[in-house]
Amino acid sequence: MRVKLRIWRQSGPNDGSAGLRDYAVETDEHMSLLETLDVLNAELIRKGEAPVAFDHDCREGICGACSLVIDGVPHGPRGATTTCQIHMREFKDGASITLEPWRARAFPVIKDLVVDRSAFDRIISAGGYVSVRTGAAPDANAIPIGKRTAERAFDFAACIGCGACVAACPNASAMLFVGAKVAQLALLPQGQVERASRAERMVAQMDAEGFGGCSNHGECEAVCPKEISLDGIAMLNVETIRATLGA
Secondary structure, eight states: OEEEEEEEEOSSTTOTTOEEEEEEEEOOTTSBHHHHHHHHHHHHHHTTOOOOOOOOSOSSSSSOOOOOEETTEETOSSTTOOGGGOBGGGSOTTOEEEEEOOOOTTSOEEETTEEOOHHHHHHHHHHOOOOSOOOSOOOTTSSOOOHHHHHHHHHHHTOOOOOHHHHHSTTOBOHHHHHHHHHHHHTSGGGSTTHHHHHHHHHHHHHHTTOBOOOSOOHHHHHOTTOOOTHHHHHHHHHHHHHHHTO
């Protein structure tokens, strides 16, 4: 199959000539979108042109590095799926596919489709560590945790920090990401000691990074590849209020 890729090209953060460029590519319906980009880059290198810079790592839907906006939708047309798991059979022969980077002030473009998401790392760092002794793997029954609580904590812990929630939100809010990271520890006994200070520090860092506020559009939940629930935002609000009141 043959497709046209309209790709955002930007040589650096201050490139005033940045914009979409068109490329025609021969690909196969069984190839992933990232493999198609590999084919394009091989052609560009043969021609002596600069290849398209894009992020990727595991290509197994686990790490979240492969973050692209595909035809206006973070991670593309298939729900609960990362960019690396999008295959060309999702598109018709002759289709025009637009690829752009995340759009958020807190995620500045480094080059082409690569953005700096270290703001998320600083938010995680602000949360600190748990002070309880972990040691070796404990007995499974050493700290009893109810099945429902364990499952809810695991659901929030599934967040891979890709930033799709930020890219989809009209306010570029990171509330779903921060909510997931706060909630997963707030639900477990190991996270109780620093529970209040963790929420305060992470929210403060989120605001300092320049992310917008949540206005309940729900776009974040719709594009999350791990289907993190809006309950995470509700829990973050509760934890922030608890910390403020000293409850």
